[in-house]
Amino acid sequence: MSANSLYVPQLCPIERIRQETPDTRTYFLSACEIDWSRDYRPGQFVELSVFGVGEAPFCLSQSPTRADSLEVTIRKTGSVTNRLHDYQPGDVVGLRGPFGNCFPFERAQGKNLLFVGGGIGLPPLRALINYVLDHREDYGDVHVFYGARTPSDRVYKNELQTWSRSDQLKLTETVDQADPGWTGHVGVVTKLLRGLEVDPERTMAFTCGPPIMLKFVVAELLALKLAQRNIVTTLERYMKCGVGKCGHCCVGHHYICVDGPVYNFEQISFLPEIP
Ligand SMILES: Cc1cc2nc3c(=O)[nH]c(=O)nc-3n(C[C@H](O)[C@H](O)[C@H](O)COP(=O)(O)OP(=O)(O)OC[C@H]3O[C@@H](n4cnc5c(N)ncnc54)[C@H](O)[C@@H]3O)c2cc1C
Numbered sequence: 470m471s472a473n474s475l476y477v478p479q480l481c482p483i484e485r486i487r488q489e490t491p492d493t494r495t496y497f498l499s500a501c502e503i504d505w506s507r508d509y510r511p512g513q514f515v516e517l518s519v520f521g522v523g524e525a526p527f528c529l530s531q532s533p534t535r536a537d538s539l540e541v542t543i544r545k546t547g548s549v550t551n552r553l554h555d556y557q558p559g560d561v562v563g564l565r566g567p568f569g570n571c572f573p574f575e576r577a578q579g580k581n582l583l584f585v586g587g588g589i590g591l592p593p594l595r596a597l598i599n600y601v602l603d604h605r606e607d608y609g610d611v612h613v614f615y616g617a618r619t620p621s622d623r624v625y626k627n628e629l630q631t632w633s634r635s636d637q638l639k640l641t642e643t644v645d646q647a648d649p650g651w652t653g654h655v656g657v658v659t660k661l662l663r664g665l666e667v668d669p670e671r672t673m674a675f676t677c678g679p680p681i682m683l684k685f686v687v688a689e690l691l692a693l694k695l696a697q698r699n700i701v702t703t704l705e706r707y708m709k710c711g712v713g714k715c716g717h718c719c720v721g722h723h724y725i726c727v728d729g730p731v732y733n734f735e736q737i738s739f740l741p742e743i744p
């Protein structure tokens with residue numbers, strides 16, 4: 470990777486787009502001028518620019534072991550993301566990165582893994598889940614818990630179906646509001662963790678979702694006697710430059726874009742929203 474790709478947006482054509490939910494799409498970006506598509510780690514993010522509108526950070530949502538093209542899954546929330554949702558295959562975005570640290574996938578080796586995702590919190594976890602599936606012998610049991618508002622708000626529906634049939638991991642899903650075709654759990658994802666039997670010494674948890682979900686997930690995981698250092702999340706703080714220059718992501722003397730975005734809960738006790 471050239472230092473240039475950290476500062477100067479590289480031109481990346483959109484190869485293909487998959488509509489995930491009414492407000493979320495996955496973009497497959499083809500080889501950029503600098504091809505680093507496999508040279509990143511699960512948990513890292515990129516800055517995408519829509520020329521004339523702005524730039525925003527997005528996690529790389531596929532494992533580098535499967536990245537024939539770069540994948541980012543994007544929910545419409547404001548100016549850059551609204552504009553991206555008008556884009557079609559063949560349109561070109563700017564891309565800088567990869568930035569930030571990554572999930573501690575080496576420290577997790579030999580452990581049982583719990584993944585707890587809410588809504589658009591699944592994309593960064595999915596990069597690690599698929600990485601683990603591609604190095605399956607290095608890890609213990611894998612259990613993925615995924616909660617969404619409604620069945621149609623679930624991202625990666627085909628992949629969820631594949632996971633549900635796989636003997637390589639266990640998937641448990643829930644929705645806040647069911648529809649007539651839904652046969653799974655109903656209720657918040659934290660409810661699924663209550664009373665779970667885990668070996669706390671041999672278990673690591675990875676979670677991503679809205680701050681209110683994280684608060685309750687961490688409380689449940691601590692009740693299961695997991696150590697704070699074995700509960701890991703990725704923070705989606707407001708960011709601009711991604712390279713530790715502008716100060717937008719600073720909390721105290723922490724630069725989330727450089728020191729993070731992946732932290733264990735022992736490391737982020739400095740954040741006001743952490744229980
Ligand atoms: C490391 C990282 C990874 C991310 N990965 C993804 C991803 O994979 N998919 C995805 O859809 N989004 C992701 N996000 C969030 C995404 O970057 C923001 O939603 C984005 O800034 C929206 O840009 P916009 O111009 O469309 O919205 P804007 O017009 O900038 O903002 C819309 C509204 O959202 C608020 N806002 C913007 N960013 C944030 C934020 N990070 N936290 C809280 N409020 C915010 C603004 O204040 C405003 O109210 C990630 C953020 C970070 C920091």
Ligand code: FES
Pocket residue numbers: 707708709710711712713714715716717718719724725726727
């Ligand atoms: S986003 Fe600019 S310093 Fe972190």
